[in-house]
Amino acid sequence: MIDPQEAKSVIEIERFCVNGNDWVLYYIDNEEDCNIQISPDFDGHTNAHVTVWGRYMKAEGLDDLVHKFIRSSVTQRWLRNRRTGKFKSNPRPSTVKKLIDNWNKFKNKYTTIQIS
8 A cells, every 4th residue: 555645646536435434446656656545535534444444345345346446457557557657747637537437337337237
């Protein structure tokens, strides 16, 4: 995990509201490495909040969805290209769109009810 306070680039992919608190799925880099992370977006969060979020994610299957997204070839290629480029510049809007479109594809595939 990369500390958000040391980040050079942070790109919000999705925002979730759990128990009245916002949690954010985001891309982050600190010019040495990059990652896709989920963390709370509110002051005063504790380990108890993180535990509740983890249990909620597991119970609702959101952890599987996020892991499938992170392990997808599009996301891995995106992260690999950022590492290869040595983080010389912020991601271009067109490449950020590819990452967000990939997230939306996974989100729609695994969270939309199919009526046959």
